[in-house]
Amino acid sequence: xxxxxxxxxxxxxxxxxxxxxxxxxxxxxxxxxxxxxxxxxxxxxxxxxxxxxxxxxxxxxxxxxxxxxxxxxxxxxxxxxxxxxxxxxxxxxxxxxxxxxxxxxxxxxxxxxxxxxxxxxxxxxxxxxxxxxxxxxx
Amino acid sequence: xxxxxxxxxxxxxxxxxxxxxxxxxxxxxxxxxxxxxxxxxxxxxxxxxxxxxxxxxxxxxxxxxxxxxxxxxxxxxxxxxxxxxxxxxxxxxxxxxxxxxxxxxxxxxxxxxxxxxxxxxxxxxxxxxxxxxxxxxxxxxxxxxxxxxxxxxxxxxxxxxxxxxxxxxxxxxxxxxxxxxxxxxxxxxxxxxxxxxxxxxxxxxxxxxxxxxxxxxxxxxxxxxxxxxxxxxxxxxxxxxxxxxxxxxxxxxxxxxxxxxxxxxxxxx
Numbered sequence: 001x002x003x004x005x006x007x008x009x010x011x012x013x014x015x016x017x018x019x020x021x022x023x024x025x026x027x028x029x030x031x032x033x034x035x036x037x038x039x040x041x042x043x044x045x046x047x048x049x050x051x052x053x054x055x056x057x058x059x060x061x062x063x064x065x066x067x068x069x070x071x072x073x074x075x076x077x078x079x080x081x082x083x084x085x086x087x088x089x090x091x092x093x094x095x096x097x098x099x100x101x102x103x104x105x106x107x108x109x110x111x112x113x114x115x116x117x118x119x120x121x122x123x124x125x126x127x128x129x130x131x132x133x134x135x136x137x138x
Numbered sequence: 139x140x141x142x143x144x145x146x147x148x149x150x151x152x153x154x155x156x157x158x159x160x161x162x163x164x165x166x167x168x169x170x171x172x173x174x175x176x177x178x179x180x181x182x183x184x185x186x187x188x189x190x191x192x193x194x195x196x197x198x199x200x201x202x203x204x205x206x207x208x209x210x211x212x213x214x215x216x217x218x219x220x221x222x223x224x225x226x227x228x229x230x231x232x233x234x235x236x237x238x239x240x241x242x243x244x245x246x247x248x249x250x251x252x253x254x255x256x257x258x259x260x261x262x263x264x265x266x267x268x269x270x271x272x273x274x275x276x277x278x279x280x281x282x283x284x285x286x287x288x289x290x291x292x293x294x295x296x297x298x299x300x301x302x303x304x305x306x307x308x309x310x311x312x313x314x315x316x317x318x319x320x321x322x323x324x325x326x327x328x329x330x331x332x333x334x335x336x337x338x339x340x341x342x343x344x345x346x347x348x349x350x351x352x353x354x355x356x357x358x359x360x361x362x363x364x365x366x367x368x369x370x371x372x373x374x375x376x377x378x379x380x381x382x383x384x385x386x387x388x389x390x391x392x393x394x395x396x397x398x399x400x401x402x403x404x405x406x407x
Contacts, residue, residue, distance in 0.1 A: 004243070004278070026349075029250060104204070105347050136240040
């Protein structure tokens, strides 16, 4: 049964992975963490990355162009954010925030912290997308 | 199941904020059972929080069925098959009704959501019933300390967005500014559509199948933007979390911070 922990273990098998977390971007809560975090505090990191994820998810500039009018959506129907991922590059690393689309209402993303010299950005991005899907699929 | 302990959760002690001394005692003695408080119930197993429920929040059944993850029949099938053994969560996954990761995400969300309301300040003594287990069964237990830390962080988080708790418990009404020149993000718009002067935050959460705390977060943002306000005609119900208007206990200089935020908010209008 793939769960949060199994998903995070898989994420850490990526070359150059330093740490990862499953985070709720509305509250900033870390639902699961593994490895290191940039400031040594996974909970604080989650709250910070959640703000970035929320900004990306809510900006009209990144909204789906062809999305149906919001009013047509039946109440309660879950709709993922229009953004797939956010990548922040620092001097020595990459931070990848990958939104997880769930059938129930949620605001969850996967955060991967990657070593810049060892990590492969393209590979990590593809794999993180797969793992985000697998996390919520049977 | 037989022993019922009674204890008084002293509100507002002067030392570091402790949400519930009783809860900490129970964690230390690795207790199993249900801690019943004014606004909700925490279920413990071996001193860890395994589930939480509050009348203010939609249950995990509502969250799972509202979005179509699970059909109502699937839910009732699971309750009928596994409810008596208190393993509904495990059954939902094993029978293929809900993917394991999805159940963990949804259940954790519901747990922290209900715990936030269950641990709201109250003058009513809490009760603990030893041996009681919830029928959802084990999903992903959380340490008591993590739940307490998160609940305190959430209170502060709300007050940082907009330090007025008026919208938390009262019926809500969108203001005239709604729909004019201030577009709200999609998730907030759906809340505004339901703010009809009668529904409260909890009603809206149930209707959307969304965590009640998530609704509170968006409501504080909407209130700050002047798009929604509390209907004050009726007296607030007791469930509106008395004491939520108090300032965060850890702010070094609460008055100045509050005045600054109010000034900034007024200037932004």
